[in-house]
Amino acid sequence: MNAPTELAHVAPEIKPREVPAALTDALKARFGAQFSEAMVVRVQHGRDESAFTTVPPPAAVVFAESTADVQDAIQLCAQYKAPVIPYGVGSSLEGHLLAVQGGISLDVSRMNKVLSVNAEDLTVTVQPGVTRKQLNEEVKSTGLFFPIDPGADASIGGMSATRASGTNAVRYGTMRENVLALEVVTPKGEVIRTGTRAKKSSAGYDLTRLFVGSEGTLGVITEVTVKLYPLPEAVSAAICSFPTIADAVNTVIQIIQLGVPIARVELLDAGSVRLVNQHSKLSLREAHMLLMEFHGSPASVKEQAETVQDIASEHHGADFEWADTPEERTRLWTARHNAYFAAVQSRPGCRCITTDVCVPISRLSDALLDTVAEADASGIPYFLVGHVGDGNFHMGYLIDPDDAAERDRAEALNHQVVQRALKLGGTCSGEHGVGLHKMGFLVEETGAGAIAMMRSIKQALDPDNIMNPGKVFAG
Missing domain, CATH: 3.30.70.2740 (Alpha-Beta Plaits)
Structure with a gap:
């Protein structure tokens, strides 16, 4: 089948692989009500937030509720060499979960338990379907929080698989820096563990980093251990408007080069501010804007803010507009996170x-x-x-x-x-x-040699190419 126009830029053709009736019968027998071939369920699991709309949905959906469920589903699919596409909450933006070669969608959203909180070690272990908001709600009584915030209420498993980051990454890093250990079901249906709760390790290959960012092409993540951080003693947020984008960007460059430990610094151009105002019923000044947040002790937050205000003034920034209460900050950051939906609805x-x-x-x-x-x-x-x-x-x-x-x-x-x-x-x-x-762009960025090495890893771990095939690189 020739690729639809929307895929012409990224894939020359789609080659669906057969999902035999024997496999769907076996999955139905094993999973009962946790298995669905209903079209509405399949369509839901064959769409994400990307612009791709014409890829056929998966042949069926399995709702896993345990690591054993994931094992059994993968082992059955491996027996028939049928593709398996891991599914969290469907918030990906680059077509990660589309069934471009057909197959079975493996939904892990019901695996949503916080398994252990080790507050004294600043770590927590969760199942992959736990979302970032759920995680922070579960640990807030400990005085700790999980800072990685990609905007959408994504699942921790999905965030690990895509190496997500977000608004807090400038201070707290990305999922790469914050995932300590994983439990993964391999394409053979085996369960392996990578990493430990220790802060560092020099033992063997870093398999944790191999799976973080692998986008479901090497296995299915079934447990994640991540770092937690103490809630800052003081938090303050500010908005600063600029006459040009260049002024705003040059302010940020100077902030970072001077080593100011700012927690968040987000840019919205004037058009995006206007869309956010319309969507979230705000009255922000419709100019190019930096939305910033400072964490620390009251004294350090004051020092950071004063330094940044001076830098912004040098670049024609307006006086800061402050959001000091939790309610004001939540409203601003919610509006920022909804910028995508504000734009789409416009x-x-x-x-x-x-x-x-x-x-x-x-x-x-x-x-x-x-x-x-x-x-x-x-x-x-x-x-x-x-x-x-x-x-x-x-x-x-x-x-x-x-x-x-x-x-x-x-x-x-x-x-x-x-x-x-x-x-x-x-x-x-x-x-x-x-x-x-972005498969073609990855080739341009890394070169043929690096892609060949990635292919070798994929072939070694997944020789039948059943794990989310047709993603990251063609094949």
């Missing part, structure tokens, strides 16, 4: 072609300003937000899904953004992952 019926890149902090202004100029010239509605303290920003192009020419223009813009990032020493994805959409 053009009814649209789909969003998203891209995120990350560049060295010194090159952020170069990357952003040229990207915005190209987007303005294209005539396609777009939004811009960025975790700019990391050199990471997101562009979302709002297209008519039935307009092939518009899709082509948006994909061309996406290509230009990524090419620019690579030339500046950056990466094709700072946090969304590769999935289906």
